[in-house]
Amino acid sequence: MGSGQGISGFKVGILDNDELTLMVLSHCLETSLPATVWCATLGSKAIAMCRDDATRPDILLADMSLNDMSGDSCIAEIRESGVRIPILAITSFPLHVYAALAAEAGAQGIVPKRSLAVIRSAVTTLLSGGIWASSIEDVEFHTADNALAHKMNPLTGDDKRRALSSREVEVITLFARGYTTEQISTELDVSMNTVKTYTNRIFDKLGAHTRSQAVALWLAEQ
Structure with a gap:
């Protein structure tokens, strides 16, 4: 899986500690957007790649349950580094378990891993500058610009x-x-x-x- 620009110009980063999930999601996005994809299994690796101009994706999909850190900590570190890209949280747990954590950390939405159609739709929405609205009560996601401003100017x-x-x-x-x-x-x-x-x-x-x-x-x- 490459890290250069795809036909549509989209570069997608996927962070997940499960190799099978990475394989399925990368294939789905590479063939449906189309886009080029890089994958990481560690939050620290994804943070470094998002900070680097050469490897920074246009959007990051971040699992909320990782081996080396929590997903929300990873998202927050990326935001606190001044990185403006949209971030979509993904999880195999019920959405209400992590929705508030993802929103507070600076993500633009959260979706279930099992629904590839929803993931594709959410990615397209976020790449257009929008948010993936939460159905969880009192959980509100913000655009990448607003999430970054909140982290940089608390x-x-x-x-x-x-x-x-x-x-x-x-x-x-x-x-x-x-x-x-x-x-x-x-x-x-x-x-x-x-x-x-x-x-x-x-x-x-x-x-x-x-x-x-x-x-x-x-x-x-x-």
Whole structure:
């Protein structure tokens, strides 16, 4: 699989720790776009290739479950390097498990690995500058430009406090009532990973390190 320009000018990077998945996806995209494809099994390798002008793809498909790092950490590192390319998260798990993590890291959508037709459609949409809208409640993806701007110019101080989303307010309200992560997951009908993502966002926005500190800071703002 080459790393040069294809007939359509598209260069696609695929990051996945499963060789069979890489083979199937690369064949699908090379024959349907058409495009040239490079593959990586390690997040560190994909990060290096996305940072390098010579190997940077026009779009990256990134598995959310890797051997050397988490998929969201890989996506976030690429964004924090100032790389503007669209990134499509892929997963074999139910989408709600990783959707919030992918959006927060800077991806433009998340799709199931098993649906090649959906992957093709999502790739085409992202290459056109769009996003692959999430069907998961309170998970919102942004364009590559906006995702990059968010990573390079994060909110600070009072702006962060005012930026708590409606779902984050629900989570911190349940914190204040003494709910555990598992109880919040059940109450809001979301995965525990999603609750942890909201928790990390709340901590970051409020400048807190513990739940009790976050609740105290939040209540002080009311």
